[in-house]
Amino acid sequence: MSNTVSWRPKAGDIPTDPGVYRWRDERGRVLYVGKAKNLRQRLSNYFAPLPSLHERTRRMVLTARSVEWTVVGTDIEALQLEYTWIKEFDPPFNVKFRDDKTYPFMAITLADEAPRVMVSRNTKIRGAKYFGPYPKIWAVHDTIDLMIKVFPIRTCSDSSYKKAMQTGKPCFPGQIGRCGGPCSGKVTVEEHRKIVDEFVRFMASYDRKVIAERQKLMKVAADEFRYEDAAKYRDQVGALEAVLEKSAVVLRDSVDLDLFAVVEDELAAAVQLFTVRGGRVRGARGWVLDKEIDISTGDIVEQAIQDVYAAGGELPREIVVPTLPDDADALETWLSDVRSSGSTDGRVRGRVQLHTPQRGDKANLMQTATLNASQSLMLYKTRRSADFATRSTALADIQEALGMGEAPLRMECYDVSHLQGTNIVASMVVFEDGLPRKDQYRRFSIPASTDDTESIYQTLTRRLARLDDELAPVEEVGEQRKRFAYRPNLLIVDGGQPQVAAAQRAMDDLGVTGIQLCGIAKRLEEIWLPDDDFPVILPRNSDALFLIQRIRDEAHRFAITFQRQKRKRDIATQLADIPGLGKSRTNELLKHFGSVTRLKKATAAEIAEVKGIGPTLARSITETLGTAPEAGAAAEAEADVVTEAVHPTLSSGVSAAE
DSSP: OTTSOTTOOOGGGSOSSOEEEEEEOTTOOEEEEEEESSHHHHHHHHTSOGGGSOHHHHHHHHHOSEEEEEEOSSHHHHHHHHHHHHHHHOOTTSOEESOOSOOOEEEEETTSSSOBEEEESOSOOTTEEEEOOOSSHHHHHHHHHHHHHHSOOBOSOHHHHHHHHHHOOOOHHHHTTOOOSGGGTSSOHHHHHHHHHHHHHHHHHOOTHHHHHHHHHHHHHHHTTOHHHHHHHHHHHHHHHHHHHHSOBOSOTTOOEEEEEEEEOSSEEEEEEEEEETTEEEEEEEEEEEOOSOOOHHHHHHHHHHHHHTTOOOOOSEEEOSSOOTTHHHHHHHHHHHHHHTOTTSSOOOOOEEEOOOSSHHHHHHHHHHHHHHHHHHHHHHHHHHSHHHHHHHHHHHHHHHTOSSOOSEEEEEEEEEETTEEEEEEEEEEETTEEOGGGOEEEEOSOOSSHHHHHHHHHHHHHTTHHHHHSOHHHHTSSSOSSOSOOSEEEEESSHHHHHHHHHHHHHHTOOSOEEEEEETTTTEEEOTTOSSOBOOOTTOHHHHHHHHHHHHHHHHHHHHHHHHHHHHHHHHHHTSTTOOHHHHHHHHHHHSSHHHHHHOOHHHHHTSTTOOHHHHHHHHHHHHTHHHHHHHHHHHHHHHHHHHOTTSOTTEEOOO
């Protein structure tokens, strides 16, 4: 009991039925709402020993002062009650959607006497038919402009329509050719209804037969010398083709589905929704949510689906997701009920199915949506870090959290990369005023190292040895510009206590003081300080943590890029020295063996089996690769000589930024 909270309820008091639970703090505020098929089993996970809990879950449990639960009859009821309470209480530890805007739809008001086509963000217009959502409002207007060239239906407002029908004078949009309703005086209400039906039918199916019919009419009109009619049909065909081009064909014409993709990290997740109707992507919507507590991808999918469909709107029979939630059956039943209740004739319209794509066109579409979600998450984090006010807040929060005397206006972050202990490299990225300074990035080659901590020690030793150069006059340094601009306020290493200790050892050995040091551990995004037994925990939503995370990710990217370049250059340089082995044969070798490691282990007979490689050339390859370490060291030494010649102040193995 001492390893958990003192107020833990007795296990026997918690029912084993399905239900919904609420965590409350000392003021009675609801902190978190969750559901469970078995309340006792689920809640016992929260009351496990505190050190074993995920950091964010532990923080929520320690903040809470009570937990209460409500038993329900079925999983479906639990699903519905959980969503209701999340919307009602807005708990801080439930996921927060960062998409407070609504998306534009194309709406056709079928319940009106003369249906009107318009752009609307309101999805609850009585009797309306919706198409979308569209990513931008101009995309809806463009589609409407093209469609009314072919199907001229009403576009004017209700007040304009009413006035025109009472006075017998066409509405203003009708006078300029922008409205084709009865208010324009060109068609009757009955004729207009037929055009509306054709409009809706084409938007729902994207049937190319409509285009084929107009092409046939155009040809007949041309044969009968009715060139004005032929030109009209020609323009209609062009407009319909343009509408089709705006929606790429991705699946069969009969396929209607919604596809959700999720990309996440420790702090946030991006959700991308593709709406596919008639085999075409009809709309795309994306949003970002903050993760305050440990939550699985399946839970994110479930809450995204609830958020999209609980308010109504068109619901297809098929929903494709990256991961099925734990209670997928209950979610399917709830979606089927929502779909049935949205039916205009009151009849059940079929069960909604959730599934994950394994292969084929749907899997390819999932990859595209995932790529969009990844870009959205990256853009969200970049914008959040790039805003001046946000950066200022982040730097001030970092200063306070780390106990610094001043804000870290210059931060340097270091990361190490290698492939099974070979081609060890390190990166240094620089952020000034919260923004990257790519011209001051540096890359380090590590000739030999026992592990990552030793690599960090070597890298920091070589970097910190240049601090004195920054204070010396330019002529004493021996070059026109200094390699490092000025002393950093904060050094960040990618890792936890061991990496921070190695960096601190480098600072102590060189007698460097006045620079703050910390490390960021990947799994829980904890900030470690030297000689501290416990990490600094920044709020999961804080701009400070987002900034540090972005610096760490940039250092990792820069190190990986350099390591791959070095690995490729290393083997290519060795093979290029072999007479008779050109670029095409080198590619054949790497393609055949799949990796440099396997090539180095291959015998001459195995290499001779490769297309274009004979026994003599195979022996030359094995002899060359058999002395790869010495050759690699010689190449490294030669590279260092070149580097010193170009930049005399650089120590061996440091190269300029990308």
